[in-house]
Amino acid sequence: MKKLDKHQHMSTPAVAARSVGTRVLRSEDPRLLTGRGEFIADIDLPRQLHVAFVRSPVAHARITNIDLSAIRDADGVALAWSGKDVAAFCEGLVGEMAVEGCVPTTMPLLAGDEVLYVGEPVAVVVAESRYAAEDACELIDWDFEELPAVINMDAAAAGGPVANPQLPDNLGLNGGASFGDVSAAFDQAAQIVEGRFYTCRVSAAPMETRGVIADYEWASKTLRLWSNTQMPHYLKYMLTAYLGFPEQSVEVITPDTGGGFGMKAHVYPEEMLLPLLAREVGRPVKWIEDRRENLIAGAHAHEQYVDIAYALDAEGKITGVRTHALGDGGAYHMPPWSMAVEPWCAVVMTPTGIYDVPAAEYTYKAAATNKTPVGAYRGVGYMAGTFARECLADDAARALGMSPFDFRRHNVVREFPWTNPQGIVYQEGSWRQTIDALEEMVDYPAFLHRQAQLREQGRYIGLGLSCFVESSGESSATSLEHGLGDVYHDTATVRLNPNGTANVTIGLSAQGQGLATTMAQMAADTLGIKVEDVSVQTARSTDHAYGSGTIGSRGAVVAGGAVARAADVVREKVRQVAAHMLEAATDDIELVDGLASVKGVSDASVSIADVATAIYFDLDSWPKDFEPSLEATQAYDPSQAMFSNGGHAILVELEAETGFVRFEKIYSVEDCGTVINPNIVEGQIRGGVLQGIGASVFEELAYDESGQILTTTFLDYGLPTMDVAPPFEIHHLETPSSHSASGVKGMGESGLIAAPAAVLNAVNDALSPFGVVLRDLPLTPEKVLDAMSVATTASGPDEGL
Incomplete structure (x- = not known):
């Protein structure tokens, strides 16, 4: 008798697809x-009090004195705590990831002896109103001795002053691996192309900021916690594991949530503090984050350098790839994902991308700095890894005199199943079909003709291509495939x-x-x-289905x-x-x-x-x-890892007088297996690509040399708006998964994963007459103008800026 997959039923009948695949309007x-x-801001409980936080105004300091007596005596204040008050209940949250070279850190709920970044909570105030709580925060009496602020990740990784005393060498992560004969590939290479690429620090900037409400009933020892978290069951586990609330009496409630994008997939000190405060004061307590707090204290994302090199043979085939990622992890590991979430994912999850490369080597490091901790954000790690691989692919195409489509077609995996150098099996994919579809959609010969005509008029347009493969449907199998032990x-x-x-x-x-x-x-x-005739209830309460x-x-x-x-x-x-x-x-x-x-x-x-x-x-x-x-x-829980794929081609024009990047059109190809609802898939693509445009051109969380964050409002932190959104042309490929329900694969992160590489490649294509290649995000008007003012040199594309 044939052995059945553990997730299959015996004699499961064929299901007629009447709804799956159609453009059903969103019921929400x-x-x-x-x-x-x-x-969560709409919810008000009887007798509730309001919470505000005193946050550090300096990046790195030793606290020598803290006195909350003036706060406690203020009108309307019910409670005020410092780090010493909270430490009796919880010493802090341990952050780590089960990968080679990850050194755990403990993040206190309120800073104890040292503050390690601007925005770190130092004290918490509970009062009758948010106004009273915020006014009372101004009354804190504290003294601190400023310490050297560690801001540069290269300097931090090299030793220098210590950003976090728990990491004396500033390294929260340090590891690597090699597969195949990489040395031979580079020793025998006919040509080597290489570059260093930088993805800047950004915020997920969800439309709705973070928020928490806690209500503790002492008679039944019942805790109800409202949070707009992406991981309610994990949050419930943390409340019981770290704070000792009885698990059977804890309910986490998730109301409507205005965007998460990974920022809300962490457990924050605020979420752990409010249950303690509610229990202490015997009344419900509520905290809603303002935008300044969100930009300062919500998890940051993406900042890292990726150094990458391709070994090419005489025919232009990639025979080996070396990748090194260095991430700026901020002050602590942010649980549960840690500093590893960016550099480790960037080089480990898909070290070769869509290319049939026989040998790969990578190293990864995360350096602690006196900045806000880095966490997950849509396309985490994959964005930076794809950014480096796909931008280097365009560099290689230019060096070989090939079109970006031909270089990718020349190196793409052609037959499935395919096993990459790490031993990860890709059961199916439409990787070459994606390249062909994009080339047909953009009509590449017609584009080249138009590009040449416009250059004669002093106008510079460029076409950028980026293809991706993404592990989707995060599962135990996916975790094990990549050397982790996480269970989903x-x-x-x-x-x-x-x-x-x-x-x-x-x-x-x-x-x-x-x-x-x-x-x-x-x-x-x-x-x-x-x-x-079907009503669906998502996870509004941990008392219902588990996730x-x-x-x-x-x-x-x-x-x-x-x-x-x-x-x-x-x-x-x-x-x-x-x-x-x-x-x-x-x-x-x-x-x-x-x-x-x-x-x-x-x-x-x-x-x-x-x-x-x-x-x-x-x-x-x-x-x-x-x-x-x-x-x-x-x-x-899927029994095997599965992978989505696709790509984007982006057409831009550089404004010669301003350096502004104008987006003319976006072409997207998506293969997420069986498409449940094309409307929703296309909406995810549009939103993700526009976030990628933001991360490429508009957004950057900037710090000065003292560790002060300079972008604390939307006046300073630029977000893409609909006036920069170009028309989209979207093409669906369907290569159903061989082992998921209905052949479905995930696709929510694909837009952001590949868009920044396509943007940079488009800008560099437009800049090609100037002999300059940019490699750092964001592509500000100043950078573009500087590049356009640089005379063409003999060094050509290798003159990176």
């Missing part, structure tokens, strides 16, 4: 667009009601990605009913898999009873368009609603030994 939108959403799984509950409608509960929280709609589509097709977190493009894959498995259990119950009612074999019953029908017999059918009613209320309709429950809970 009418409520949200008409102002009927309930976000999610559950979903599906209930078919007596009138044939269905309720679905999933364990993932929604941040605007349309989970309620796509999960309804998955359930409707499995149950054979209309999508309008490992809305991270890593997991939603469609993992939640969808759990929904499909649970719905399949219910489906089989319906088929059994329908077969009994129609006097047919269960294997002959199909559920489609609201009917349970006998295959091949046109007039032998009964409505699924009638079958459901019979299961609830009619004993005579049940077959022998039938168990009548129409509710099922199932878990899902």
Whole structure:
């Protein structure tokens, strides 16, 4: 007998796709667009108090004295704590990642003896109003002795002054590996191309800032915590593990959330402090972050250098790749992802990208600095890794006199399954088809002709290409494939009601990605009913379905898999009873368009609603030994790692007088396996690419030499707006996964993963007459103007700026 995959059912019938693949309108939108959403700032509890934080105004200092007596005596103040008050309950949050060379750090809930970055919480105040709390914060009496601020990651990695005493050499991460004969590839190379690429420090800048409400009931020892987190179950675990609240009496509630993008996939000191404060004062407490706090204290992202080199043979094939990533980790490891989340992911997750390279070597480091800790942000690590690989691919194409399409086609993996140098297996993909589709979409010969004509007029346009492959549907298998030991799984509950409608509960929280709609589509097709008859509840409470977190493009894959498995259990119950009612074999019953029908017999059918009613209320309709429950809970964790792929081509024009990068058009190709809902996929692509444009041209969290952050409002921190958003042309390829429900793969991060490389390549293509290549983000007007003013030199493209 054939051995079944642990996630397959025996004799699972084919499911007719009536909803999956169609442009179902988002069910969430009418409520949200008409102002009927309930976000955490909208929630007010009886008798609630308000919380504000005193945050460090200096980057690095030793606290010599702190006196909160004036705060405690202020009108309306119920409580004020410093680090010493909190340490009795929790010494801090340990941050680390189970990868080679990661050194743990402990991040205090409130700073103790030292402050390590501007914005680190030093004291917390609870008062009758937010106004009273913030006014009281001004009354703090404290003295500190400033210490050297470590701001430059290169200097930090080299030794220098210590940024965090827990890391005496400033290295929170240091490791590497080699696969294949890399030395031979470079020793025998006909040509070597190399470069150092910089991705600047940015903020995820979600539309809604962070927020927490805590309510502790002393009589029952029950804690209810509202948080707009992406990981409610992990937060619940941390509350019980670090603070000692009884797990069975803790509920984390996730209201509507206005964007997360990874920033809300961490556990922050504020989330841990508010339960302690609520227990101490015996009243609910509420904290809503303002935008300045968000830019200063919310996790930062992406800042790192990636040094990369390709060994090329005489035919232009890549025979080896060397990559080194150095990340600026900030002051502490931010749990659960740590400083490793950027440099480790950048070089380890896809060291060769889409290219058939036989040998790869990488090293990774994360340096502690006196900046806000770095954490996850959409496309984490993949963006910087893809940025370096794809920009170097364009450098190589120029060096070889090839088009960017031809160089990629010359080196792309052609046959699947394919095993990369690390031993990671890619079961399927449309990597070459992506290149071909993009070239056809942009009409490359016509573009070259237009580019030449415009150059004669003193106008400079450029086309940038970037292709990616992304592990998606973050799972235990994906973790193990990359040498980690993290365990992921999610559950979903599906209930078919007596009138044939269905309720679905999933364990993932929604941040605007349309989970309620796509999960309804998955359930409707499995149950054979209309999508309008399915109601989906995302993870509003940890008392319901379990989830490992809305991270890593997991939603469609993992939640969808759990929904499909649970719905399949219910489906089989319906088929059994329908077969009994129609006097047919269960294997002959199909559920489609609201009917349970006998295959091949046109007039032998009964409505699924009638079958459901019979299961609830009619004993005579049940077959022998039938168990009548129409509710099922199932878990899902993909048994193998899966990979999405795609690419972007971006057309830009450089304004010669201002240096501004004007975006003319974006071409995107996406292969996320079976597309559940094209509208939602295309929305994710548009949003992700525009975030990539922001990270490439507009956004940078800047610091001065003393460690002061200079970008603390949206007047200083530039975000892309719709006036810079160009038209999109999107093409879908579908290479279904061989082992996920309906062949679905994840795609939520793909837009941001590949867009910055396409932007830089487009700008460098436009700059090619000037003989200068840029390699650092952001591409500010000053940098572009400087590049355009540099005379063409014999060094050509290797003259990096």
